[in-house]
Amino acid sequence: MNHRVFLDPRVALVAATMSAAVLCGIVTAQQAPPQQPNFDAISVRSFKVQDNVYMLAGAGGNVTVQFGNDGVLVVDTQFAQMADKLLAEIARLSGNKPIRYIIDTHVHPDHVGGNERFRRAGRAIVAGNVAGDVRGNEGATVIAHETVAARMSQQDGTTPPAPGGAIPTDTFFGESDEVFFNAEAVRLIHQPAAHTDGDVMVFFRKSDVIATGDVYVNTSYPVIDTARGGTINGIIAGLNRIIGITVPRDKQEGGTMVIPGHGRIADEADVVEYRDMVTIIRDRVQEMMKKGMTLQQIKAAGPTSDYDGRYGATSGFWTTDNFVEAVYRTLGGK
Amino acid sequence: MTLNRTRAGLILAAVIVFTAPRPAAAQVNLVGYWNPLVADEDFIERVPGPNVGDYAGLPITDAARKRANTWDASLLTLPEHQCKPHPSTYGFRGIGVLRIWEERDPATQQLVRIKTHIQWQAQERDIWMDGRPEPSELEPHTWQGFSTGKFDGDVLVVRTTHLKAGWIRRNGLPLSDRATMTERFIRHGDLLTHVMMLQDPVYLSEPLVKTNGFAMAPTGTMEPYPCRPAVEVPREAGEVPHHGINDVPATREFAALHGIPEEAAAGGAATALPEYMAKLPSLPIVEPKGDPNEGFGPPPAPPAGRGAGPGRGRGAGPGGAAPAGGTGRGRQ
Numbered sequence: 001m002n003h004r005v006f007l008d009p010r011v012a013l014v015a016a017t018m019s020a021a022v023l024c025g026i027v028t029a030q031q032a033p034p035q036q037p038n039f040d041a042i043s044v045r046s047f048k049v050q051d052n053v054y055m056l057a058g059a060g061g062n063v064t065v066q067f068g069n070d071g072v073l074v075v076d077t078q079f080a081q082m083a084d085k086l087l088a089e090i091a092r093l094s095g096n097k098p099i100r101y102i103i104d105t106h107v108h109p110d111h112v113g114g115n116e117r118f119r120r121a122g123r124a125i126v127a128g129n130v131a132g133d134v135r136g137n138e139g140a141t142v143i144a145h146e147t148v149a150a151r152m153s154q155q156d157g158t159t160p161p162a163p164g165g166a167i168p169t170d171t172f173f174g175e176s177d178e179v180f181f182n183a184e185a186v187r188l189i190h191q192p193a194a195h196t197d198g199d200v201m202v203f204f205r206k207s208d209v210i211a212t213g214d215v216y217v218n219t220s221y222p223v224i225d226t227a228r229g230g231t232i233n234g235i236i237a238g239l240n241r242i243i244g245i246t247v248p249r250d251k252q253e254g255g256t257m258v259i260p261g262h263g264r265i266a267d268e269a270d271v272v273e274y275r276d277m278v279t280i281i282r283d284r285v286q287e288m289m290k291k292g293m294t295l296q297q298i299k300a301a302g303p304t305s306d307y308d309g310r311y312g313a314t315s316g317f318w319t320t321d322n323f324v325e326a327v328y329r330t331l332g333g334k
Numbered sequence: 335m336t337l338n339r340t341r342a343g344l345i346l347a348a349v350i351v352f353t354a355p356r357p358a359a360a361q362v363n364l365v366g367y368w369n370p371l372v373a374d375e376d377f378i379e380r381v382p383g384p385n386v387g388d389y390a391g392l393p394i395t396d397a398a399r400k401r402a403n404t405w406d407a408s409l410l411t412l413p414e415h416q417c418k419p420h421p422s423t424y425g426f427r428g429i430g431v432l433r434i435w436e437e438r439d440p441a442t443q444q445l446v447r448i449k450t451h452i453q454w455q456a457q458e459r460d461i462w463m464d465g466r467p468e469p470s471e472l473e474p475h476t477w478q479g480f481s482t483g484k485f486d487g488d489v490l491v492v493r494t495t496h497l498k499a500g501w502i503r504r505n506g507l508p509l510s511d512r513a514t515m516t517e518r519f520i521r522h523g524d525l526l527t528h529v530m531m532l533q534d535p536v537y538l539s540e541p542l543v544k545t546n547g548f549a550m551a552p553t554g555t556m557e558p559y560p561c562r563p564a565v566e567v568p569r570e571a572g573e574v575p576h577h578g579i580n581d582v583p584a585t586r587e588f589a590a591l592h593g594i595p596e597e598a599a600a601g602g603a604a605t606a607l608p609e610y611m612a613k614l615p616s617l618p619i620v621e622p623k624g625d626p627n628e629g630f631g632p633p634p635a636p637p638a639g640r641g642a643g644p645g646r647g648r649g650a651g652p653g654g655a656a657p658a659g660g661t662g663r664g665r666q
Contacts, residue, residue: 047472057472240572243414251455251561252418253477253498264472270511272414273499279574280404287578303579306400309536310510 039081044089047265051207052182054093055259058082060110064211064259066204067094068182072122073101074140075202075211075259077114086114087121098123101179103188104144104168105213105261106196107151107228115142115166124169143177144168145190147198151228158227189245191215191238195222195261197229199238203245210245212238214261216271221304221311222278223318224326231330232282239275243268277307285327295328361485362521364448367554368432371547379503380427386505387588389601398507398537399600403583405506408575413563419455421500422478423515426528426546430454433556448483448490456559461492468495475511490519502532502542505584510536524550540603586620593622 037059044058046065056063060078063086067073072094078086090099099122104112122140149171152162177188184206191199195214202211214223215238224230242258246268249255258266284303293301304312304320312320372380386407389399409415420428430453437447448461459478469480479497483490494515502509513534520527526548531541577584589596595617597605604610 045470045472047470055472236572248417250417251457251477252414257474265474267474268414269418269477269498270475273511276409276574276576279572280576283574283576284579301579306397306404309395309397310512 044085046089049257050209053204053207053209061261062259065090067097070182071098071100073181075103076105076111077118079113083114083117099140100125102140102142103202104148106199107148116163141170142168143170145198145200146171146173193229193231194234194238195230196225208256211259217261218263221323226326232327242271299324362488364434367551368526368548369551370429372429384503384505385588387584390598391606392601393538393540393603394601395537395539401508402506404577406575406577411566416563417561419457419477423500425452425457428454492517508537509534589620596620
């Protein structure tokens with residue numbers, strides 16, 4: 001995997017961790033307010049994943065980039081403050097190819113914050129030589145699940161308004177959508193009620209790479225935005241869906257590569273390890289609920305304690321307590 | 335005259351031999367086939383397999399103990415678990431043949447990497463000798479990890495990072511993907527000693543050190559090890575086998591099976607120290623139940639009533655040797 005380092009990785013990691021927490025709107029009174037990263041101190045690192053699919057890391061969610069003769073397709077745009085750095089790296093990787101498509105995996109600003117800047121930097125493909133650049137001046141096409149556009153248009157009454165230019169231009173409802181781009185079938189797979197109610201995973205069928213958004217992360221327990229329709233069972237269904245799509249090359253390694261919403265590049269075995277963990281914790285909480293235990297009793301029983309050293313947190317935006325509470329609430333606990 | 339010429343020739347030859355340029359890394363040669371000496375060291379753990387619940391002498395954390403106590407060997411029947419190889423942090427404790435070979439730059443003959451291959455599940459590994467840096471923390475983790483090596487005298491010292499989450503024993507004791515390993519390969523003629531030191535901030539409270547012996551196999555061969563997963567047990571979609579955290583812990587079952595203190599069976603760094611022996615008499619013993627030799631001979635009759643808790647079908651899974659060269663899915 002090729003990569004280019006622009007910054008001390010420790011600085012970037014701290015920034016990425018902080019930025020991962022900036023999922024505004026999920027913060028409750030009990031949670032610590034998210035800290036804004038120092039964007040000036042964060043640069044972009046790019047990693048070749050497979051074929052012409054790259055992962056870009058900076059502040060916020062991972063960005064996936066696919067490029068070729070048709071131009072550039074981008075999955076997620078991180079924070080607005082990172083846009084110029086990301087665009088510069090994408091131009092370097094692609095040889096200044098125009099951005100044609102932007103796909104939003106979900107509504108949170110650490111994934112769609114750069115939409116407006118990215119869109120204006122790109123150009124949609126419209127009618128080729130017949131219509132010229134008539135619509136091309138509008139910028140790149142931004143695709144998302146319809147709930148993302150609705151929330152960014154403030155139709156849900158809670159999400160902070162997004163600039164008009166940041167709102168998706170093409171939306172879909174139902175299970176999936178698709179784009180054929182750079183000689184590759186690209187499938188957009190909606191995962192209902194997982195991290196949010198508008199999650200989309202993007203599968204590059206020829207390159208054999210899936211970008212999962214925050215349905216799968218390997219930096220923490222799953223972040224479940226219950227205020228926007230996220231549920232633990234949706235997360236687990238999403239993880240099983242990823243496992244159903246991925247095919248390991250040999251000995252349960254490689255093959256289909258997985259770009260998580262946050263964290264390192266993964267493959268099926270990594271998702272299996274994570275799916276097992278999340279499922280076991282869900283089962284434990286569910287069993288305790290069946291016994292009539294309260295949320296406080298469940299937390300005290302430590303249903304996550306054997307995994308906390310790897311995925312847990314006692315402070316910050318998304319603590320272990322937050323996770324257990326989200327599991328409890330979305331399993332029907334009052 | 336003839337004598338003088340011979341003497342001069344010998345001196346010249348010696349000068350050539352001892353002053354000719356030598357590769358900077360002219361170290362001991364590890365190349366060849368090596369058979370693991372499983373009968374000499376940790377036989378029970380490495381061949382028939384450990385009992386579930388036996389963590390004695392291992393510096394594990396409470397989190398590791400809890401994970402292992404809720405681990406169910408049935409997990410290994412899930413198709414996505416069947417073809418996992420041993421990670422490099424465990425593979426050298428298996429019973430598969432080990433092959434070691436070198437890859438050298440054809441122009442300079444400098445050692446680029448040492449490769450190892452262990453038969454079971456074709457565990458193949460690169461040990462980079464060219465001084466390359468570790469990859470970013472965002473690069474993929476693999477079963478064998480990213481290894482760099484250097485010779486310290488005649489000892490090959492290897493450091494490994496970027497590991498997938500694995501295990502330290504075939505009874506559910508986990509190792510996290512934050513673990514690292516330092517190894518030493520020490521050759522004594524036709525014997526090879528492999529020393530491994532594992533560190534894991536999540537599941538080990540102290541470094542875990544293990545040694546493994548190998549004997550040179552001049553006529554060694556390596557068989558392929560294909561593996562294709564299959565549905566072995568029909569299950570509900572998304573089911574992940576595991577035991578409940580309120581079930582009787584596996585350590586208690588193990589302690590009851592052997593009539594030993596549960597605290598000792600539960601492991602931890604203290605149980606690895608000689609002075610722990612003095613503490614043992616003061617610890618309550620769980621009454622023996624079942625046949626402590628179960629698994630190493632004919633099954634006891636009747637088979638029911640194993641352990642102190644309700645029969646829950648615990649077991650270390652298919653722990654025996656897998657068929658050589660076959661497609662067996664058991665753990666070796």
